[in-house]
Amino acid sequence: MNVNNYHFHTTVTEFLSDEFFISSMLDPTAESDLFWQHLLAEGKISEATFLDARQKLLGEPKPMDPLRKVELFMRIRDAQVARPKIRHLYRYAAAIVLATVGASLWFYFQRTAISDNSEALLAATEDSTGIRLVTNGDQTLQISGKEAVLDFSNAENVKLNTQTIELSKKEEAIQHEVHVPLGKRMSLVLHDGTKLWVNAGSSIQFPSHFSDNKREVRVNGEVYADVTKDPKKPFVFHTKEFDVQVLGTSLNIHAYEQDAKHQVTLVEGSVRMKSKTGEYMLSPDQAYFKSGQVEQVKKVDVTFFTSWKDGFYRFKDQPLQDVIHNLERYYGASIAYEPKISTLKCSGYLDLQEDLQAVLRGVAFSMDIQLKKENNTYKLYQKPM
Template sequence: MKDYSKYNSINDFIFDSEFVELVKKNNQREIERIITSFLGKEALVKDAILLLRYFTIEEEKIEEVQIEEDLTDLLHQIRQRNKKKKRMLFVASVVAASIAVFLFTIPYSNTDKPKEAKIEIFSLLDQMNVDMDEVHIVNGKSNTYIDNNEIIEQKEDGGVIIRGDEKIESSDIENEYLKVIVPNGKRTSIRFSDGSLIKVNSGSKIIYPKQFSSTSRDIYIDGEAYLEIAPDDAKPFFVHTKLLDVAVFGTKFNINAYSADSEGSVVLVEGSVEVASSEDKSLLKPNQGLFYKDGKTELKDVDVSFYISWIDGIMKLKGDHLSTILNNLSRYYKLDIRFSNRLSNEVYKGKINLNDSIETILNNISLSTPLSYTRNGNTIYIK
């Protein structure tokens, strides 16, 4: 294996043809070996990997006099996370007055859209009401209602198939985007035309384009979803929430980003994702999670099973506060659960079978914490 131990800058990596080829082929095992061998310099390697993954590469000729200007400009833009420029240049090798360089073209994504356009999309998310009885797809002014736990399949032309039947034809889709609303107490899945699959939890809202653009795949989420993204170097996948943007490189991960909650997370099962907030960015490795709460973020190693067990109808507890558990149960069962503050900080470990009735679950909780409850319709009072 090649020795990268003497590399001290991002330039050393991006000008190394073998390293570029590793990233291009997504040789995850070798990439992880390189990252772990750079104690104290992991961020340097990760930045180089991210840079190469964000750009498509072509060979071109350029005059030597232009090199230093272009390189300085590009590195400045990287540090500032300014992606407005569509073309930037890197030096590959110098040959007299004319040299070969890598020409990197940033793929378009909605991270580059004007701020006003993104605000408009998130405004649409805010207007989508999860206080409904059925999962439904909003297409312009019309709604298509579907059963719980169905799979929404996106055709190449944007049409929607449910159980083999075309529920929405492409010609009937009035707008650029479709909206999927998953009420409290319901769940659904979406299989996109590229083969990517997302499983959407209760109380969640998704906006996705009728057809992905030729250069990127962008979706917007308010809620929780488990995603299995098909790799496509030419069309990176982006998941946007109000607080975070996630760049996906062909992977499996869980995102929890309910706008109504003050905390959330991105947990990586396999592959690679970059999570960017207004403050910083983090490249996650498998079995790592980025957690945010009250405007602060933390990256740490985790047991991912606790964060994805909901897709199998299980809620794993790792020392969760009762208030968090009850809030999740409220969303999952579409109930208004009200409880005393004195119980909020009770801590639990174990698991809850989400196929059980809410009464069974509360009875089980009462075995370890003295509490009683009464139910009036869809409201449960715990004391």
């Protein structure tokens, strides 16, 4: 790349539309590194803009102070923290690499509309109309909106978003169950201060307060947890396939009962895994995987498994069918596709605040396939010969 012939980008959008920038970030060489160092040293490009574009492309986490973490955890759609508005009609905010036969294609997306829930995926939850809090199996609270925060840290003052809610108060622990439909998310603060991010299509059972010697919850789906440390009260997550015991740590549990693959990813601390066939200890940056009867523990980049809670999706060498399945669950939409394209391997980054239809348009364009929408269902298929 000749510096004299290079267009000096001034926005993140321009960087993310530049094939040379993308390739040199994903597969850097000594020459490409020197090229960018020269532009930065000469002040021909903004260092802040360059690093922001790099972060969006590679998913590298930015440092965040504790107060900002709390603010992000407690944010509510259309309440305390408003979504940023689109400044331009075309805002390129997501990128995927599709590895096809002999080629890698990058594409970007713009906003449009979201489709309705998939009939097949609706089996994951009993009710697709809204988040539900069920108390003692009979008292049900319907929660509107795509995101919500339930805070049980103060037993006398339970809060939904910023409002206090009335629940039955008893000295003994009351059992609660939260159901989060497809296309929605919830943040949950338990009585001990443990924070949970509950992904779409998930449910979690928990008590109003924990007993003197144990803390136990049951998970069906995906949950990211920051567990409050208490050496006298180990915290146990129960799933259909395994139990996870922790004292105080940050981890992600992916355990949808209807899925064939399950995993636990450890960010901080240590955990003990116990399945029907064995026990495993995890250290930070390790993940436990279970598929059928096969179990293994290996070192991973945790951001590929935890980024969903921060509103974006990173994936590497995943079959297109797995990416589509995750998008269906997150957006609460139905996406049909031909078997011929299901095994294409994908790597990249998606901004989950962006619109699903725009994502699929990019997929169709880059793979030279067609996209259409029929009866609230998206369909991806090869073009007729």
